[in-house]
Amino acid sequence: MKHKNAYVIDTEKWNLGNGTCELVSNSYMNEDQKIPVAVVDWRIIPKSTLEVSGTVYDSVETLVNDSTSSVSNDWKIGLEITVDPSVTIGVGFGGSRSEDSKFAMKKSKQDRYTFLRHSVHSIVYRYRLATNPPLSHEFSSAIKSLPAYSRTTETPYRDLIDTYGTHYITQVSLGGEIKAFTSIKTCEAAMSGVSATEVNDCLSVEASSSFVNTARIKAMTKPCEDAKKKLGHGQSFSSTFSERITEVTGGNVDEADILFKGQSDPSFYNSWINSLKNIPAVIRYNLKPLHTILPNGHPVSAGLKQEVEKYIKQNAVLKKCSESCQVGHRSSKRDPCACVCNRNQNIDSNCCPAGKGLATLKVFGLYAERLYGDTFGKTDGSVEVTYGDQNKRTDIISNDDNPKWPETFDFGPITINMRNKLEFSVYDEDTCWNSDLLGNCAFHLRKGNMTNSCMLNHGT
Incomplete structure (x- = not known):
């Protein structure tokens, strides 16, 4: 509400009616x-x-x-x-x-x-x-x-x-x-x-x-x-x-x-x-x-x-909440327009990160092209994915120079820092004790869905 500079009441009348005030x-x-x-x-x-x-x-x-x-x-x-x-x-x-x-x-x-x-x-x-x-x-x-x-x-x-x-x-x-x-x-x-x-x-x-x-x-x-x-x-x-x-x-x-x-x-x-x-x-x-x-x-x-x-x-305003919840939902009894999240390691109940560098990491859609592992046969390929102290590896796809690995690796909640990179190493598995490294590469993590490729010694 806003005060107006116009007067409804006469505040300048002092006489009570008999010459007194x-x-x-x-x-x-x-x-x-x-x-x-x-x-x-x-x-x-x-x-x-x-x-x-x-x-x-x-x-x-x-x-x-x-x-x-x-x-x-x-x-x-x-x-x-x-x-x-x-x-x-x-x-x-x-x-x-x-x-x-x-x-x-x-x-x-x-x-x-x-x-x-x-x-x-x-x-x-x-x-x-x-x-x-x-x-x-x-x-x-x-x-x-x-x-x-x-x-x-x-x-x-x-x-x-x-x-x-x-x-x-x-x-x-x-x-x-x-x-x-x-x-x-x-x-x-x-x-x-x-x-x-x-x-x-x-x-x-x-x-x-x-x-x-x-x-x-x-x-x-x-x-x-x-x-x-x-x-x-x-x-x-x-x-x-x-x-x-x-x-x-x-x-x-x-x-x-x-x-x-x-x-x-x-x-x-x-x-x-x-x-x-x-x-x-x-x-x-x-x-x-x-x-x-x-x-x-x-x-x-x-x-x-x-x-x-x-x-x-x-002149009523905000007949609906002024912003949508990009993360979370509305369930606050105290404030029906506040966005609320289910608290976990990464996110607080106010839908903000619980700390600096916290993220959830998933790696999927791994594939390779023109691998060259064996002179007289096709590649028996696998990929090792590493972030920090976590290490995950795909199954071997035999006799395929253009493999597509179906695995999705969930690294769960992680803390991003400038020291750690997401590392990929591609191997040709000749025997259980003899694997040839076809190449490796590493990337800094960024927010959102990332698509990266790297040139190996033998393929992409």
């Missing part, structure tokens, strides 16, 4: 403040302990569906939004317009990514909207200008929604929040020896350096120091995994990557937190559909409700 004491600013008529139950929230939270998203869909996390209630109440029965997974309504959703969807088209969200927030003030708040002059005028709703009059209703949005806020928490969204290439991280969960935890540790060190953060500090050594270059996790966007709501701040700034300058956060008293923003809120602000039976209420429902459905 409501004043509340603001201890943060050491002064009394005038409260708009539309606002009730204004509260100052005592300072609370700041704690960093971290969340892992295995797919774009889960991130999009969680992008309405600032909304404290069910924003769909009062609307009839049905999902096509044929669409069983991945319908994202509320978060399709958020910046983090756009960031994740763009990244997911480039590679296989896991997304991490780290955030910290501070609530300074809280209030709720009056039951019948005064409407802004512009909004009231726009409502009065709407014609009766029909298929031919949808445009002015849509224009109203484009200006004022689909919902209005009823309960508000004011303060500040910093949210950092990090994208990590899932399998690249795995190849570095760290999992997405480890990266998430260690980013939480680094972001918490200027905040409270909870028991959980303290417990993760030493494992994160050990995990950092796996990366091999001594840099922090926030520097290594730096494909990130940061959203700062409220306060006065100029830095881009502020959530991890505290590692080098802890005073930076204190300055931001102190600025929230004077420059707070809406960080948590309850929503109601726009049509419910109108009195019961208002002539445009039903039409506005229909157009809001239509707008939300049209």
Whole structure:
């Protein structure tokens, strides 16, 4: 969801009707403040302990569906939004317009990514909207200008929604929040020896350096120091995994990557937190559909409700998972769009290699042409195939200078390195104790199906 810069409620009306207004004491600013008529139950929230939270998203869909996390209630109440029965997974309504959703969807088209969200927030003030708040002059005028709703009059209703949005806020928490969204290439991280969960935890540790060190953060500090050594270059996790966007709501701040700034300058956060008293923003809120602000039976209420429902459905994203599973299948109950593999020696459950250089090797389709083993007869040929300390050999095909061996050799899981090559040796078996080597060759392994040939001393 996205905030609009147009006001549904009149927040500039102060007169309670008898020439008086409501004043509340603001201890943060050491002064009394005038409260708009539309606002009730204004509260100052005592300072609370700041704690960093971290969340892992295995797919774009889960991130999009969680992008309405600032909304404290069910924003769909009062609307009839049905999902096509044929669409069983991945319908994202509320978060399709958020910046983090756009960031994740763009990244997911480039590679296989896991997304991490780290955030910290501070609530300074809280209030709720009056039951019948005064409407802004512009909004009231726009409502009065709407014609009766029909298929031919949808445009002015849509224009109203484009200006004022689909919902209005009823309960508000004011303060500040910093949210950092990090994208990590899932399998690249795995190849570095760290999992997405480890990266998430260690980013939480680094972001918490200027905040409270909870028991959980303290417990993760030493494992994160050990995990950092796996990366091999001594840099922090926030520097290594730096494909990130940061959203700062409220306060006065100029830095881009502020959530991890505290590692080098802890005073930076204190300055931001102190600025929230004077420059707070809406960080948590309850929503109601726009049509419910109108009195019961208002002539445009039903039409506005229909157009809001239509707008939300049209802007829903990801009616199916954004990418197919090239490896594995979908069976994760936590994230129905995440690809899951049956774990073995080579592949982890997230369908990434379990380590560097791991592969499965099969050799098949062996044949030779124009072998020359015997002066007075045809060749009795066999092939020996070697990789590392594994050695396999075909049966002998007698009296054939152009043999085709039917064997398939399964070397199973192997670890590829630059030292070992796949070696072939071709023999002419004259007797059980006398074999002539007709030639040999070796190849470095490459990913995929390889077809190679080599020139022997006597044949190909």
